[in-house]
Amino acid sequence: MRRGTMNKIESGIGINRRYLHDEVADRIRELIRSGEMEPKARINEGELTERFGISRTPLREAIKILATEGLLELLPNRGARVASISEIELEEMMEVIAGLEATAGDLACRTIGDAEIDAITTDHAAMVAAWKAGDEAGYFGRNRRIHEAIMAASRNTVLANLYASLSGRIQRSRYSAHQTPDQWARAVAEHERMIELLRARDGGSLAILMREHIRGKKSVIAAHYGPAEAV
Amino acid sequence: MRRGTMNKIESGIGINRRYLHDEVADRIRELIRSGEMEPKARINEGELTERFGISRTPLREAIKILATEGLLELLPNRGARVASISEIELEEMMEVIAGLEATAGDLACRTIGDAEIDAITTDHAAMVAAWKAGDEAGYFGRNRRIHEAIMAASRNTVLANLYASLSGRIQRSRYSAHQTPDQWARAVAEHERMIELLRARDGGSLAILMREHIRGKKSVIAAHYGPAEAV
DNA sequence: TGGCTGAATTTTGAATACACTTCCCTCAAG
DNA sequence: CTTGAGGGAAGTGTATTCAAAATTCAGCCA
Structure with a gap:
């Protein structure tokens, strides 16, 4: 699916359409909050892009945001995982x-x-x-x-x-x-x-x-x- | 220049090489701190990628990080600018x-x-x-x-x-x-x-x-x- | 049998390509 | 002179491609 060709109405968000990376960040936050993604669970970019129907670019931007917030931690060359709190x-x-x-x-x-x-x-x-x-x-x-x-x-x-x-x-x-x-x-x-x-x-x-x-x-x-x- | 083909030594950072987006974020922080980029100054991605010798991907990731930190603010479809503090x-x-x-x-x-x-x-x-x-x-x-x-x-x-x-x-x-x-x-x-x-x-x-x-x-x-x- | 090696596969990091949106400039109508 | 339509040019948002690192796993040897 070519996401970039969708217009605002097709995207299902309407006129208040925000950044894709913001929506993705929200969805991941919710996955963590709900417990569907447990602490220390690795983020598989391929899996999440397929699940959300987007490309890796906005997903990776969302990961950077969540890592800055402290919800994810970055592992160099090995992606990210849900942060665990000692x-x-x-x-x-x-x-x-x-x-x-x-x-x-x-x-x-x-x-x-x-x-x-x-x-x-x-x-x-x-x-x-x-x-x-x-x-x-x-x-x-x-x-x-x-x-x-x-x-x-x-x-x-x-x-x-x-x-x-x-x-x-x-x-x-x-x-x-x-x-x-x-x-x-x-x-x-x-x-x-x-x-x-x-x-x-x-x-x-x-x-x-x-x-x-x-x-x-x-x-x-x-x-x-x-x-x-x-x- | 194809940045992706450079190895660690060529990149000039050595063995403690971090993420490119982290280095970029640091450099932008320094530009803001030093006053070279003033509040409300727009971020021009093309200009900065050329200046840093990188592609837009890590730059945009750095922008998301700095925006999450509150140093930049995002303007939909118009990029980012240095946050001004009222x-x-x-x-x-x-x-x-x-x-x-x-x-x-x-x-x-x-x-x-x-x-x-x-x-x-x-x-x-x-x-x-x-x-x-x-x-x-x-x-x-x-x-x-x-x-x-x-x-x-x-x-x-x-x-x-x-x-x-x-x-x-x-x-x-x-x-x-x-x-x-x-x-x-x-x-x-x-x-x-x-x-x-x-x-x-x-x-x-x-x-x-x-x-x-x-x-x-x-x-x-x-x-x-x-x-x-x-x- | 069990552990090591290295090639194939997967996955990540970064660069590039493409699709809009916004901005800017020109020029003609009022 | 102002103003606003329109047509690029520039810039941003997203997708895709390429390269390097990590992981997997079959095959080898002890």
């Missing part, structure tokens, strides 16, 4: 994420509106309800919404983009961890304190709390791991 | 950098050795001397060394890489700003307090101080800008 790297990433969330909390206090805080409060209640109902997916989803709401309230797109990128890389680890009742109680209490500090617009204290809050999650995830296991 | 984006980036440095300070207190703190103290003295001697380049260089030493002491490569990437993007702004004597006195005092907190291994307080310290620089840079100017 326990050490996971801990490092969690510390950075903790720092980004602390920054978000600090900044959010400058401009967040009462309506946004109310929305977070509602989400928090729903999160607690989901936990009590044993709805783990609902619990994680609400929890993520709360953190993303604070990130959005920081009104800092650079920060939000970095956060999204790092979060995406550890997503499979972060949301596969289970908490003990003690850990859960602490997390809930911290969320409630976060809401208080938001209402008080106390950015400095919120930054400290958020860093500690994420560190609490870090130890949950680390405990969930074997000593030398990689994701 | 004043808003610069402030956002400074806040993120402040957060990263705060995180570095916090983490550094866990593992930094006395010898490292001594080295920072020496650099600080040299920085003050450079300032008094009117040696602006020496001043900025020593200042940067101090911050990089704290970053290194964090023992967190993810953090250090993110910091390096963001710093690289704003370098031209950051080190072109001039400080008033008042601002300088404050910066020096903060550096001295930073060293004290390092010696006391007080990560929490150091994190707060570093965030404020970078914010102080932010206002210096912002003041150095015109209202709607872009870098």
Whole structure:
């Protein structure tokens, strides 16, 4: 198939047609996120070009993008593979994420509106309800919404983009961890304190709390791991 | 010239030969850093391939990498150009950098050795001397060394890489700003307090101080800008 | 049987070719 | 004089081709 001869309508994307390499990068991201491509899995260019119906050029450009993002790693003369995250790297990433969330909390206090805080409060209640109902997916989803709401309230797109990128890389680890009742109680209490500090617009204290809050999650995830296991 | 037929020795890189696209990305980074390619300058692929003696394939891969890093921006069907940083984006980036440095300070207190703190103290003295001697380049260089030493002491490569990437993007702004004597006195005092907190291994307080310290620089840079100017 | 060697095959890295899109210049109509 | 249609020229996006490296595997030898 000669892909280059297709026009916008035939390509099935319509007027909002983006770069082919961007679409390919998205599809590979989704393959990784969904687990269809596991860590350390080698990228076979021939296989993927056939699967996506494209040539190697945009695929290879997508691979470079994903490697820059840290989702793939390049092996000279042997292509690329899905990046695996060592326990050490996971801990490092969690510390950075903790720092980004602390920054978000600090900044959010400058401009967040009462309506946004109310929305977070509602989400928090729903999160607690989901936990009590044993709805783990609902619990994680609400929890993520709360953190993303604070990130959005920081009104800092650079920060939000970095956060999204790092979060995406550890997503499979972060949301596969289970908490003990003690850990859960602490997390809930911290969320409630976060809401208080938001209402008080106390950015400095919120930054400290958020860093500690994420560190609490870090130890949950680390405990969930074997000593030398990689994701 | 058929580049593909050259061997490692002819290419002039020797045994540590990396990807061509990596070398190209480095060279373009250097062109941007040095100011030879100014913000908003369009990338002409033909011109650069001729200049570097390569084909368009690795150049375009390098462009994708640099765009992912934020150094270039892609214009559909019109190639790429050197990214310009709006004043808003610069402030956002400074806040993120402040957060990263705060995180570095916090983490550094866990593992930094006395010898490292001594080295920072020496650099600080040299920085003050450079300032008094009117040696602006020496001043900025020593200042940067101090911050990089704290970053290194964090023992967190993810953090250090993110910091390096963001710093690289704003370098031209950051080190072109001039400080008033008042601002300088404050910066020096903060550096001295930073060293004290390092010696006391007080990560929490150091994190707060570093965030404020970078914010102080932010206002210096912002003041150095015109209202709607872009870098 | 088991491991080594080297030629065929596969796969990757880079160059080239082709197909659009955009840009730019000219020139004529208003 | 302005303006806008149109026709290259230039430039970008994608596909294909070529070359080198890695991998595979049959055949050989101990």
